[in-house]
Amino acid sequence: MTAVALWLGATAAYGVDALSSRKSRWALVADLLMALGAVCGIALIAALWHNLGRPPLRTLGETRWWYAVAVPTLGLLLGWRFQTRAMNALACLMGAMFATLNLQHPEAMDRTLMPALQSPWFVPHVVVYMVAYSALGLSSLIAGWTLVRSLWAKKALSPSDVDLPHRLVTVGLPLLTCGLLFGAFWAKEAWGHYWTWDPKETWAFLTWFAYLTYLHVRLRHSVRPALNLGLLVVGFATLMLCWFGVNAMPTAQESVHTYTRD
Amino acid sequence: MASSAVRSGFWDGPLGYAQAWVVAFASLVVGLGFHFAIGYDSPAGMGAVLWMAWALLASMLVIGRAMRTSQVVQWITGIPFAVASTSLVGAIALVGGVVPQSVVQGWGAPSVWSAWPFLMALFPMLANLLGSIGKRSWPLNYSNVLYILSHAGLAVAIVGGAVSGATLERKTMTLFEGQPSQLAEDAQHRQTKMPFTLTLREFRMDTFPPTLAIARRDASAPDGAHVVNGSSFLKAGALERIDGYKVEVLEFLPKAASVGSRWISVPWKTASPAARVRATAPDGERFEGWVSCGGVESSGAALELGPDVALAMPRPRPRKFQSSVDVDHGGTRRSVVVEVNGKATVGGYDLYQLDYDVAMGAASPYSVIEVVRDRGLPVVYLGMAMMLAGATLHLWHGIGGRK
């Protein structure tokens, strides 16, 4: 629980950073705060893991924590790698938003882990997915933001506006592929078949396909930024439905995964 | 005359998205046609069509290579065609993701995934995929190998999936303790004899230690009560705050039975846990008494904290389901353990823990084992391994920032 207090500090740091990252002389301070926030976030997850005695990857709330931490961390690392600070402020805002969401709705801790989840594939599958979601989420957020800004300012988009979101997809999409495949290997071990078109699997497939469509369209039409960015937004909408929406779908009752029911 | 001129103009000009969408749409129409004309009751009819489709698709590998300079082949193996055909597959998958299976069955197909429109929509997509693999199969430079890894990987996985679908044996065997059984039942409840005999020695269900919870009567909640779960596993001396109450565990018996208003320790395997607890309300009022989740032998007990509030022990969550099974396979005997996430293999069949008598829990007199034989699996794994290799290389480039 002390970790939550730490995280509040980190959130504040993200807020300061989001405000200040525009001004170049503040950029270093902001980087430092962002890094500090990332460290706090990682400490929080480590503490959660320790307190629960199992990987904190089971509930939606728990995966949201990974997401809240992974988005800014990845934003920082990839920004450094790609020599840009353009996504830092958005990454911070997104991390802070998810963290706040979690703090607003604290979940009762549940230390149990049902047997189907006790697999060596569990951690790689979910962690790879969360990192993929982070990269793709950032990508689509930047895409949406760029679209809105250009509509607002009535300024034409240039193909270079797609560069940063595209590079994020080149990181996120292979990870999404790996996550999907790990999931299939795991399903074979746990349920006897690698693919059953369970609603969750169907939506994971749709998310994958949506980003594949973006990739192939972009390969051919790199000079149509609005189309590219628009497809990224569609991809993210699918991803969100896959992550949070599946439970609310009319198909939700059909899960064949007996042991995932409580 | 005029209309045919327009027509030929449409197909003569540079082939692009418009024509690709027409082909995708046509495949859907053909699928719907088969849906009504052939339906799903004639495996022979379905098989004939599917074999023909596969033969055409296989030839795409060669056509994609041999006629790669032809405009039409360029188009079929190009990106507009890929985008249109995958979008159609995606659109049908979307139907499968939103519409419940029962509704789909009302339309006459067993499921979206084995429905003619879906199968036929896959056809242009696979034609594109296989054709482009043929096209890119030579020279074996780095870019082509990377292309082959992701695209042929996917194609191989899909072919493997089709082999699985056609040959998959997936049956269940319900084993009662001590009774040898050779019978397996498929999804249609047809019984077959397996080449081996299984005898359940013991079914075990381990649980996590129990926890406590506060329940308040609440007509608007799904089960008529609003429940706040505690998080610490029960042990004597444990102290925690649940929903404003301070809760202290005075005594904890992992296996207990009730005697009047008291609980005592007993040695039975299936006995339920019980705890004597003290709860202090926010206003300082104290309550003390026994709580238990109950089980096969005893009904549970809760501690009343007010007219509409009680402290209770939810059923502990399962940690492990495990069947110890004796196997007799052609005279050789051995014992295997089958558990969730821990299959066993007997005579080419994989054995999975599937089900048990949920009401009886650890005392379940039977265990349901799923037996699976999937001849497509090695092919699927080969395809998935290729895709994994492709994805790893793509990731490498993504992070490296190079093309």
Ligand code: HEM
């Ligand atoms: C497994 C996931 C996939 C990944 C990672 C992927 C990735 C790529 C990449 C990176 C390229 C450009 C490669 C190059 O030109 O060297 C490409 C091209 C292409 N992809 Fe995919 N793709 C995938 C799935 C698909 C699917 C499902 C289809 C269609 C059914 C498809 C059809 C095509 C086609 C037709 C091209 C152009 C090939 C050419 O003209 O040379 N891809 N893909």
